[in-house]
Amino acid sequence: MLRREKWKIIIPFIVPGLILFTVFTMYPSLRGIYVSLFKWSGMSQNMTYIGLDNFAKLFRELTDPMDFYNLRTYLSHNLFMFAWSLLTMFLGLIIAAIINNKPFAHNVFRVTFFFPNVLALPAIAVLWSMTLNPSFGLVNTALNSLGLQNLALPWMSLQYDFPLFKLGLYTVGFIGFWAGVGWYMILFLAAIQNVPIELIEAAIIDGASRARAFWTVTVPLIWETVRTVLVFAVIGVLGSFALPFVLFERQPQKHSDMILNYYYWQAFVNNNWGYSAAIVVGIFIVTLAASIISYRFFGRETVQY
Amino acid sequence: MSTKRLSRRDFLKAVGVTAGSGAFVAALSACGGQQVAQAPQPTEAQKAEAKPTEAPKEAAGRAYFDFDKMVNKDEWGRLPTDHKKGTLISQADWYKLLGDPPTEPIVMVGFNGGWGTKWVDIMLEQLKKEHPGLEVKTDFDPRIWEKMKPSLVAGEVPDWMYATLGGWGGQWMQGVTDGLVAPGDFLLDLEAYGFSGQRVEEIMFPGSLKAANGGLTDHQWTFPMSQYMLGIYYNTDLFEANNWPSPDTITWEEFMDLQKQIAEKIKPWTYAGKYPGYMDNVMSPLMYKKAGQQAYCDLDNLVAGAFNNPDLAWGIEQVQTIFKNDWIYQGSEAMTHTESQQIFVDGKCAMIPNGSWLENEQRETTPQGFRMSYSGVPAPKDGKGFKNAIYASIGSADLQIGNGKHPLWGMEIMRIFYSPAVAKLWAGDIGTPIPIKDAMQGAKASDALQSALDRLVKADGHYGAISHYGQWYPTISKPWSDNMGDILWGKIAPNDILAQLERAADEVRKDATIEKHELTECTDVLSQ
Structure with a gap:
């Protein structure tokens, strides 16, 4: 009886969210899987069922020895962004640890680091593209005025060679770092603040340094958060689109496009919505696999305290 | 859809670059004042090519379209079945066919970009003046093609569309295939608004309807909106002070020497590195002038091996030499089009x-006193293309009549677009002529525009580097546009990129699910 009464209270809270989730997330997702089985221009209701042809095409393009369709090139850009994400996570963790110790003006730092998260990604892209503009941007103007002309590089160039990738892609990674580090910092800070101080103090009394206590006590205790953040990073990286899209003027760019940019081209330029849906289903499968892997292989026994 | 020809590429903003004729000069030179283009005369090429419009071959009414595809069969059925092609339908008779305004609003949608929407206000004024009680619902948006997709899929097609089908309207052909577009053949015989006694077809700039129609010949599916020329702009004062000739008065080989001279004083070029396709305004005309028109027709017709053409490779290699020689203003590769244009008008380089x-x-x-001139791309010594051919659009494929609730009213909106009042606004405020014969409506041509008009006279109706495969088969042009930066900077060899295009063409050839098109005539001269 008590349980039934409890549900009477819970259900009204759940149902609106469930309806929104079903309509705006579940249905489009399932519809995407359905569309991936058709040839469809996306302009009318004329759809032709073609079974798994779109997936066969995706597999063919992925495994083309010449990477003619640049799919592996695009995925390598996603991977590069993942490397940036790991760096962002790491520094987010370090910053969180520092701020948790409440240094001077820590609240100012916390707000400052988090601030980019209140800006939309396209706005961030526009802001940075002006800041890094080769002719009037703040960065190069400052470098030139300091006599450091050699360092005034064309930051947004997709022709300027850097190790493995072009300079422009490093810029994308840096901007992603700038925009994301505050988010990771907040997540880690919340987790660190939940770690009982007694455990840290006990470790220090036992002779551990602060750094040692952090890596051997705090980090294992927040491992759930680390793992969740890792999954977020994988999802975020495979969903990378807006930043390069806006930074590079919405043009197809071989040296900065990621897998979702290819999806966009197939859907909106090549009118091949069925195939673009297959690409997204492929991304979903990879994301799911990455999530499972991260939970299975990075999973540790949850530490209770 | 049937087959035929049209434009090679839809330039950077997915606007079809199409060919034209000296009649463009006629339109522009109709302006008054001191800086007026030479009085236009039909060019020799035009005279040779001029012939009556072929499509549509059948009478109007039901024969104008597959009747079953029309959404509003009642309204479409008002078109007279006994109408003879080329016979004027007076405005009064047209209004009888139109009948009273519908009780619900008619819908016009379009792109809201650099051209603004002032011209839409003028259209609305005229529509309401002619049809009191008519209600018009408008939606002009910078991303209208994305905004309209759900409506189109739901079968709610606007009555009149500007750049709505696909990005910047670039996929209008798909819209035709999907039955979203109503044919505008009947419109061509209506009395043009503000041009008493003349049919719409008669007031149109010669070649512009054909150019806009993307090579389709069964019906007039799309209508042109604006006209422009592509090529090289140079700093006039700088060239005059140094006695440097205009690029297109010398051969390409001499032009390369000239660039060497320029480089001793100033960087010869800047370009929009973020839109590297701007450099294609030099590369494609050069490839055409070297390889000739037949080579371009072969590309469109998917002739096996057409891309493996050494003349095309030569054109690419020449442009690569410009980059290899460091004749580019530093930092250009990271600039947008407006940023590079600013470098040019600030006098920091010679050409763009x-x-x-x-x-x-x-x-x-633009700093006061800065003067710029237009030049076509110089022809190589032994080129097969027409030496003075110009790379231009005489009719961008932007406007369609929707196969929606009120296709006849969509036609009426289109008729109003080609009115003197709208043309005047475009010529004066926007600085771009719409594709009707008297497009300038008394506006003056600037020095820069005048220099372009001079080249149009010299072009004698030849419009080079026009091809369609990019619009017909986007997968072929993707390697070209994706690799453009690498191509320019010599990071991919000419033969390698052409091999990629050939492979993409081969895949299209073999793919039976892709609708094929074919040019039935191969010419760089367009006539109405």
Whole structure:
């Protein structure tokens, strides 16, 4: 009886969210899987069922020895962004640890680091593209005025060679770092603040340094958060689109496009919505696999305290 | 859809670059004042090519379209079945066919970009003056093609569309295939608004309807909106002070020597590195002038091996030499089009690959006294293409009549677009002529525009580097556009990129699910 009464209270809270989730997330997702089985221009209701042809095409393009369709090139850009994400996570963790110790003006730092998260990604892209503009941007103007002309590089160039990738892609990674580090910092800070101080103090009394206590006590205790953040990073990286899209003027760019940019081209330029849906289903499968892997292989026994 | 020809590439903003004729000069030179283009005469090429429009071959009414595809069969059925092609339908008779305004609003949608929407206000004024009680619902948006997709899929097609089908309207052909577009053949015989006694077809700039129609010949599916020329803009004062000739008065080989001279004083070029396709305004005409028209027709017709053409490779290699020689203003590769244009008007380099909108686009930020001139791309000594051919659009494929609730009213909106009042606004305020014969409506031509008009006279109706495969088969042009930066900077060899295009063409050839098109005539001269 008590349980039934409890549900009477819970259900009204759940149902609106469930309806929104079903309509705006579940249905489009399932519809995407359905569309991936058709040839469809996306302009009318004329759809032709073609079974798994779109997936066969995706597999063919992925495994083309010449990477003619640049799919592996695009995925390598996603991977590069993942490397940036790991760096962002790491520094987010370090910053969180520092701020948790409440240094001077820590609240100012916390707000400052988090601030980019209140800006939309396209706005961030526009802001940075002006800041890094080769002719009037703040960065190069400052470098030139300091006599450091050699360092005034064309930051947004997709022709300027850097190790493995072009300079422009490093810029994308840096901007992603700038925009994301505050988010990771907040997540880690919340987790660190939940770690009982007694455990840290006990470790220090036992002779551990602060750094040692952090890596051997705090980090294992927040491992759930680390793992969740890792999954977020994988999802975020495979969903990378807006930043390069806006930074590079919405043009197809071989040296900065990621897998979702290819999806966009197939859907909106090549009118091949069925195939673009297959690409997204492929991304979903990879994301799911990455999530499972991260939970299975990075999973540790949850530490209770 | 049937087959035929049209434009090679839809330039950077997915606007079809199409060919034209000296009649473009006629339109522009109709302006008054001192800086007026030469009085236009039909060019020899035009005279040779001039012939009556072929499509549509059958009578109007039901024969104008597959009747079953029309959404509003009642309204479409009002078209007279006994109408003879080429016979004027007076405005009064047209209004009888139109009948009273519908009780619900008619719908016009379009792109809201650099051209603004002032011209839409003028259209609305005229529509309401002619049809009291008519209600018009408008939606003009910078991303209208994305905004409209759900409505189109739901079968709610606007009555009149501007750049709505696909990005910047670039996929209008798919819209035709999907039955979203109503044919506008009947419109061609209606009395043009503000041009008493003349049919719409008669007031149109010669070649513009054909150019806009993307090579389709069964019906007039799409209508042109604006006209522009593509090529090289150079700093006039700088060239005059140094006695450097205009690029297109010398051969390409001499032009390469000239660039060497220029480089001793100033960087010869800037370009929009973020839109490297701007440099294609030099590369494609050069490839055409070297390889000739037949080579371009072969590309469109998917002739096996057409891309493996050494003349095309030569054109690419020449442009690569410009980059290899460091004749590019530092940092250009990271600039947008407006940033590189600013470098040019600030006098920091000698030339820029661009289009005839350049002067207007930079008007607000051009230092007082700066003069620019247009030049076509110089022809190589032993080129097979027409030496003075120009790379231009005489009719961008932007406007369609929707196969929606009120296709006849969509036709009426289109008729109003080609009115003197709208033309005057475009010529004066926007600085771009719409494709009707008297497009300038008394507006003066600037120095830069005048220099472009001079080239149009010299072009004698030849429009080079026009091809369609990019619009017909986007997968072929993707390697070209994706690799453009690498191509320019010599990071991919000419033969390698052409091999990629050939492979993409081969895949299209073999793919039976892709609808094929074919040019039935191969010419660089367009006539109505």
